[in-house]
Structures are given as C-alpha cells and as structure tokens.
Amino acid sequence: MFYLFMKLVHIFSVFIYGGFLFTDNLFFARIQEKVTQQEYAKMRELFMTFVRKVVPKSLIVAVISGIYLFYENFGVIADEGLNSFQIVLIIKAFFGLWLGLRGILQVFFKINPLVFKSHRFPFLVVIIIIALSQVMHFV
Numbered sequence: 001m002f003y004l005f006m007k008l009v010h011i012f013s014v015f016i017y018g019g020f021l022f023t024d025n026l027f028f029a030r031i032q033e034k035v036t037q038q039e040y041a042k043m044r045e046l047f048m049t050f051v052r053k054v055v056p057k058s059l060i061v062a063v064i065s066g067i068y069l070f071y072e073n074f075g076v077i078a079d080e081g082l083n084s085f086q087i088v089l090i091i092k093a094f095f096g097l098w099l100g101l102r103g104i105l106q107v108f109f110k111i112n113p114l115v116f117k118s119h120r121f122p123f124l125v126v127i128i129i130i131a132l133s134q135v136m137h138f139v
C-alpha cells in the first residue's frame, strides 16, 4: 500500500515537472514569435513566477519518491552481474538524479545549470526517462 502511495506521488510529481517542460518548450516558447521582446520578457517573468512556486518542489518530491522506488525495485545483484532491468533502471535513475541536482542547485542555491542553460535539454532528458521507465520492465 505504501509502495502504491509512493508510486502515485512519483507519477504526479513527474507529471507536474514534465508538464511544465512540455508547456514551456512546445507552447510558451512559441509566443515569442507573436509579441515584442519586451512583452515576451514580461510574460516570461510572470509565467516563471508561478512556475517557481510549484515546479522545483515537485522535482524534489520526484527525486525522493524515485529513490524510494529504486530501493524497492532494484533487487540483489546476481553473481553474473547486473541484469538488463537493473542496467536500464540505473541509467534512468542517473538522468533523474542529474535533473534533480541541476534543478535544486539552480533554484535553491543560485548555482547555474550544470552543462546546459535552456529548458530544451531537460525536456529531452524527461522524454528519455519516461521511455526508459516504460521499457525497463520488459528488457
């Protein structure tokens, strides 16, 4: 029951974080083509004001719930080494932890994004993570 609860927490928190990245990259960025630079800067500032209230916290929740799910799912490493599920899960967790670390450093400690500045790269990483999370049980 607790596992199910944590899984739901994980799904909803990644839904909020991923939803923001989808909205920003696919829709909000396109507004830029239709308004002046000053108007866009004002709209972006307002948009980010609301985003900052919710999204960084849900990223932290995603990482914490993800660590719990990882702990419950990973299992023991056999004598032959890691199985395919464990390998894909490690890759998924690495990307998730990296996104989490990057986001937390940026928002709470004002340390600029590790490696990439735009939201396009996290967007791509989230798509990869979602795909990995769906295939890992079947590899």
Ligand code: HEM
Pocket: 007, 010, 011, 014, 017, 018, 062, 063, 065, 066, 067, 068, 069, 070, 071, 073, 089, 092, 093, 095, 096, 097, 099, 100, 126, 129, 130, 133, 134
């Ligand atoms: C922003 C980062 C993350 C995203 C977008 C994300 C996304 C997802 C999604 C979509 C699922 C599939 C849920 C389902 O199909 O029922 C999932 C499951 C899972 N995630 Fe994450 N995740 C993130 C971070 C993490 C982290 C950091 C870890 C571990 C350290 C992690 C560990 C897991 C595990 C173990 C599962 C499998 C749960 C199960 O099948 O019961 N995730 N994640």
